[in-house]
Amino acid sequence: MSNLVQKFQEYSGWRNDVKLALExxxxxxxxxxLADAASDQRFLQTLARLNEDKLSxxxxxxxxxxxxxxINAIFxxxxxxxxLPTSAGRTTMCPTELMYDETFPPSIRLLPIETRxxxxxxxxxxxxxxxxxxxxxxxxSADGMLEAxxxxxxxxxxxxxxxxxxxxxxxxDLDMVIAVxxxxxxxxxxxxxxxxxxxxxLLQQGLVIxxxxxxxxxxxxxxxTLNLIPNAHAVLFILAADTGVTKSDIDIWRxxxxxxxxxRMVVLNKIDSMWDELRSPAEVEQQIRxxxxxxxxxxxxxxxxxxxxxxxxxxxxxxxxDAPLLAKSRLPTLENALSNELLPAKQDIxxxxxxxxxxxxxxxxxxxxxxxxxxxxxxxxxxxxxxGKNQNILQHMMKRIDMEKMEFDGSLFKLQATRAVFxxxxxxxxxxxxxxxxxxxxxxxxxxxxxSKFSSxxxxxxxxxxxxxxxxxxLSSTKTDEIGEMMSVMYRKxxxxxxxxxxxxxxxxxxxxxxEIVMIEQLYHKQFGAATILTTPQVILxxxxxxxxxxxxxxxxxxxxxDVEAWLKVVMAPLExxxxxxxxxxxxxxxxxxxxxxxxxxxxxxxxxxxxxxFELDTQRATLTRLENELKTAIxxxxxxxxxxx
Numbered sequence: 001m002s003n004l005v006q007k008f009q010e011y012s013g014w015r016n017d018v019k020l021a022l023e024x025x026x027x028x029x030x031x032x033x034l035a036d037a038a039s040d041q042r043f044l045q046t047l048a049r050l051n052e053d054k055l056s057x058x059x060x061x062x063x064x065x066x067x068x069x070x071i072n073a074i075f076x077x078x079x080x081x082x083x084l085p086t087s088a089g090r091t092t093m094c095p096t097e098l099m100y101d102e103t104f105p106p107s108i109r110l111l112p113i114e115t116r117x118x119x120x121x122x123x124x125x126x127x128x129x130x131x132x133x134x135x136x137x138x139x140x141s142a143d144g145m146l147e148a149x150x151x152x153x154x155x156x157x158x159x160x161x162x163x164x165x166x167x168x169x170x171x172x173d174l175d176m177v178i179a180v181x182x183x184x185x186x187x188x189x190x191x192x193x194x195x196x197x198x199x200x201x202l203l204q205q206g207l208v209i210x211x212x213x214x215x216x217x218x219x220x221x222x223x224x225t226l227n228l229i230p231n232a233h234a235v236l237f238i239l240a241a242d243t244g245v246t247k248s249d250i251d252i253w254r255x256x257x258x259x260x261x262x263x264r265m266v267v268l269n270k271i272d273s274m275w276d277e278l279r280s281p282a283e284v285e286q287q288i289r290x291x292x293x294x295x296x297x298x299x300x301x302x303x304x305x306x307x308x309x310x311x312x313x314x315x316x317x318x319x320x321x322d323a324p325l326l327a328k329s330r331l332p333t334l335e336n337a338l339s340n341e342l343l344p345a346k347q348d349i350x351x352x353x354x355x356x357x358x359x360x361x362x363x364x365x366x367x368x369x370x371x372x373x374x375x376x377x378x379x380x381x382x383x384x385x386x387x388g389k390n391q392n393i394l395q396h397m398m399k400r401i402d403m404e405k406m407e408f409d410g411s412l413f414k415l416q417a418t419r420a421v422f423x424x425x426x427x428x429x430x431x432x433x434x435x436x437x438x439x440x441x442x443x444x445x446x447x448x449x450x451x452s453k454f455s456s457x458x459x460x461x462x463x464x465x466x467x468x469x470x471x472x473x474x475l476s477s478t479k480t481d482e483i484g485e486m487m488s489v490m491y492r493k494x495x496x497x498x499x500x501x502x503x504x505x506x507x508x509x510x511x512x513x514x515x516e517i518v519m520i521e522q523l524y525h526k527q528f529g530a531a532t533i534l535t536t537p538q539v540i541l542x543x544x545x546x547x548x549x550x551x552x553x554x555x556x557x558x559x560x561x562x563d564v565e566a567w568l569k570v571v572m573a574p575l576e577x578x579x580x581x582x583x584x585x586x587x588x589x590x591x592x593x594x595x596x597x598x599x600x601x602x603x604x605x606x607x608x609x610x611x612x613x614x615f616e617l618d619t620q621r622a623t624l625t626r627l628e629n630e631l632k633t634a635i636x637x638x639x640x641x642x643x644x645x646x
Contacts, residue, residue, distance in 0.1 A: 003332065003335055003336045003339045004074065004335040004338050004339040007339035007340070007639060008202050008343070009205070009642075010642035011055075011205070011343050011347060012206070013642040014634075014639060015050055015053060015206075015350075018354065018631070019047060019050050019051075020634075021630050021631040021634040021635075022050075022631055023047075024627055024630070024631075025362075025624075025627045025631050026043045028623060028624055029365055032369070032620050032624065034365050034368055034369060034624075036573055036577055037569070038569050039361060039364065042357065042566075043361070045357070045566065049357075050350075050354075053206050054099075054206045054207075055208065055342070055343070055346055056207075056208040056209075056210060056228075056232045056233050056234075057208070057209055057210065057232060057234045057235075057342075058210035058228060058232035058236070059071055059209070059211055059212060059236050060229065060235060060237050060238065060252065060256075061212075061239070062249060065239060065240045065269055066238065066240065066269040066311045066312065067211070067212075067238050068084040068086045068211065069082075069084075069086045069269075069311040069312055069315060070267065070311035071209060071211060072086070072315055073312075073315035073329075073331055074338075075209065076200075077314075077318035078318075079142045081143075083142065083145055083149065084211070085146060093152070093154070093189035093190075093191070094113075094152065094193055094213055094221075095122075095210065095212055095221055095223060095228060096194040096196060096211040097194070097195045097196065097208060097209070097210055097211075097228075098198055098200075098209040099195070099197065099207075099208045099209075100197060100198060100200065100204045105197070106139050106197055106199060107136055107197050108134070108135040108137055108148055108197075109132040109133070109194070110191045110193075110194050111132055111133075111194070112131070112190070113168075113191060113192045114166075115192055116165075116166040116168070116192055117166060120551070121547050121548040121550070121551035121552075122192065122221075122227075122548070123223065123552070123555065124547075124551050125193075132195075133191075136148075137196070137197070139198065139199060152191065153189075154190040154191065156187070156190050157181070157186065157187050158185060158186060158188055159184060159186070160180060160184055160185075163186040164540065166188070167541040167544045168188050192221075210229075222544055222545045222548030223548055225256060225527060225548075226520065226523055226549065227548070229257065230519070233263050233342060233345075234263035234265065235257050235263065236265050236266075236267050237249075237252075237257055237265070238266075238267045239267065239268050239295060240269055240273075241270045241271045241274060241288070241291055241308065242270055242274075245294070245298045245299065250298065253266075253299050255526050255527075256526075263341070263345065264301075264305065265305055265334075265337065265338075266296075266299060266305055267306075267307050267309055267334060268295055268306055268307065268309070269309055270312075271288055271291075271308045271310050271329075272310040272312065272329075274287050274288060274291075288308050292306045307330070309330045309331050310328075310330070311329075311331065313328065314326055314329035314331030317329055343639060351635055358631060358632065360506055364573070364577075366621075366625075367501045367574065368501075368577050368578060370621075371501045371582070372581060373617045373618065373621065375581070375582075375585040376610055376614050379592065380610040380611065380614060382397070382589065382593075383603065383610060398594065401589055401590045401593070402590070405586050407498075408498060408583070408586065411493070411494065411497060412579070415490065421486060422483060425482055425483050425486075426568050429476045429479040429564055429568075430476075430561070432472040432473075432475040432476045433472060433473070433476040433557065433560060433561055434561070435561065438469070438553070438554060441465060441469065442465070442550045442554075445461050445465040445546065445550075446550075448461035448464075449462070449543060455539075462546060462549070466517060466521045469517050470514055473510050473513055473517065474514070476510060476560075476564070477509070477510040477511070480508050480510065483568070483571070484505065484507060484571070487505040487571055487572065490575065491503075491504060491505055491575060494575060498582060500578045500582060501578065502574060502575060505571050506570060506571055508567045510560055510563075513556050513560045516556045517556060520552055520556075524549060527545060
C-alpha cells in the first residue's frame with residue numbers, strides 16, 4: 001500500500017469518526033428536548049460538509065510529457081495495466097474529471113463540443129443531463145475500461161469557420177494555420193468536457209482527479225482557467241526531463257498555476273531518459289540535480305517543489321512488484337509529498353470550519369441547558385424559602401411573579417418591533433443579493449459586449465459587470481451588519497433585564513464572496529489584460545470566457561444567498577429559544593406557588609420534584625459535555641493516529 005493510499009484511508013477514517021461523534025451529539029440534543037429548527041439546519045449543513053468533502057488534484061502538462069502515465073502510475077497501478085490511454089502525441093483532448101458519485105452508475109459522461117457555440121459554461125451544462133452523451137463503464141474489465149477511456153480523446157475535422165465559432169481557431173496563430181488541411185478543415189476535439197464516474201477506492205473517499213488537455217487548451221477552455229485549476233487543492237505541473245522548460249511551460253506556470261503555496265508541485269518526468277549505463281550512478285544523480293535546479297530557477301520556486309520521477313518505470317515497478325525499480329523511479333517520493341503535505345493541509349481547512357460551526361452549536365445548547373438549570377435552581381430556592389411562610393407571603397410572591405411577567409411581556413412587545421425591522425432588513429439584503437439582480441447584470445453585460453466593436457468597449461462592459469457585482473455585495477453586507485448590530489442590542493437587553501444566558505449573536509460576513517469576485521476578476525485580467533487590440537477569434541474567446549465568469553459569479557452569489565438565509569434563520573434562534581424557556585418557567589413558578597397557596601399540593605412534594613428535576617438536568621449536562629468533548633477531540637485528531645486502524 002502506497003503512503004498516498006494510506007493517508008487517504010486515514011483521512012477518510014478521521015472524517016467518518018467526526019460524523020459519528022456529531023451524530024451522537026445531535027441524538028443527545030434531540031433526546032434532551034434541546035433541538036430547534038435552526039440547530040437542526042446547522043447539524044444538517046455540517047454533516048453535508050463532511051459528506052461532500054472532496055480533494056481535487058489537477059494534472060497539467062504540454063503534450064507528450066507523460067501526464068496520463070503519471071495518473072496511471074499513482075492511482076491505477078493495482079489494475080495491472082494502463083487504464084488511461086497513453087501514446088505519442090495528444091491523448092487527452094478535453095478536460096476530464098475522474099470522480100465517484102454514488103447517485104450515478106459507473107459511466108463516462110461526454111459534453112459535445114457543439115455546446116461551445118452557446119452562451120453557457122461547462123458548469124451550467126452539468127445540471128442538464130439531456131445534453132451529455134453517456135457511455136457505460138464496465139469496471140470488471142480493465143480492457144473494457146481502456147477502450148471506453150479512448151472515446152474521450154476522439155477528434156473530428158470541421159471547417160475553419162465552425163472551429164472559429166467555437167473559439168478553437170485563430171487565423172493569427174501560425175501553428176493553427178499550418179494545421180489546416182487542403183480542404184480547409186481543422187482537427188478539434190469531439191468533446192468539450194468529460195466526467196468519469198468510477199468506483200475506485202480513492203475516488204469513493206472523495207478524491208477528484210482533473211486531467212487537463214495540452215497547454216494550448218488551457219487558455220481556450222475557460223472552465224480550466226476559472227474553476228478547475230484555481231480550485232484544485234493540488235496542481236501537478238508535468239515537465240519532461242529531456243526537454244526541460246519551454247516558453248509555453250513558463251507562460252502557463254506564471255499565468256495559471258504558479259505559486260509557492262501548498263499543493264503547487266512541478267514533476268520532472270521521464271528521468272529514465274537520463275539513465276545511462278555508460279555513466280556512473282553519481283553522474284546520473286548529478287545530472288538530475290542540475291535539471292531540478294534549472295527548473296526551479298526558471299519557474300522561480302523552491303527546489304523542494306520539483307520532483308524528478310519516471311512515471312513509466314514507476315508504473316512497471318508497481319505492476320511487476322519490482323521494489324528496486326519503483327524506488328529508482330522516485331515515484332514514492334512524489335506520493336509521500338502529496339500525502340504528507342496535501343491531506344494534512346486539507347484537514348486543517350476542514351477542521352477550522354468544523355470547529356467554528358461546532359463551537360456555535362455547542363455554546364448555544366449549553367446556554368439553553370444552563371438557563372433551564374438556573375431556572376430550576378431559582379424555583380427550588382424560592383420553594384424552600386416558603387417553608388413556614390403564611391398566606392400573605394405567598395400572595396406577595398405571586399404578585400412579584402405577575403410583575404416579572406408584565407415586564408417580560410413589555411420586552412416581548414418591543415421585540416415585535418425588532419422583528420418587523422429584522423424582516424424589512426432581510427428583504428433589503430436580497431434586494432441587492434438576489435439572483436434576479438445578478439441575471440439582469442449578466443444580460444446587460446452580454447448586450448454591451450455584443451454591441452461593442454472595439455476591444456476597449458468589451459473590456460469596459462466586463463469591468464462594469466465586476467463593479468456592479470461587488471457593489472451589490474457591499475450593499476447587502478451593510479444590511480447584514482445592521483441586522484447583526486440590532487440583534488446584539490436585543491441580546492444584551494434580554495440578558496441584562498431578564499437574566500437570560502445569552503452570548504453575542506453569531507457573526508456574519510460576506511467578505512469571502514467579495515474576495516472571490518476580485519479573484520475571478522484577476523483571472524480575467526491575466527487572460528485578456530495585456531493585449532490592446534483583440535483579434536476576432538480572441539473576441540469570441542473573450543465572450544466564451546465571460547460565460548464562464550458569469551457562471552462562476554452566479555455560483556458565488558447562490559452560495560452567498562444560502563449562507564445569508566441560513567444565518568437569518570439561526571441568528572435569532574438562541575434568543576427565541578431562551579424567551580420560550582423563560583415564559584415556560586414563569587408559568588411553572590406561578591403555578592407551583594398557586595398550588596401551594598390553595599393547599600392542593602404539598603410544598604415538600606414540590607421541593608422533591610424540583611430536586612429530581614435538577615438532578616436530571618445536571619446528568620443531562622454532564623452527558624452533553626462529554627459528547628461535546630468527544631466531538632471536539634474527534635475533530636482535532638491527527639491523521640497519524642489512524643495509522644494502526646488503516
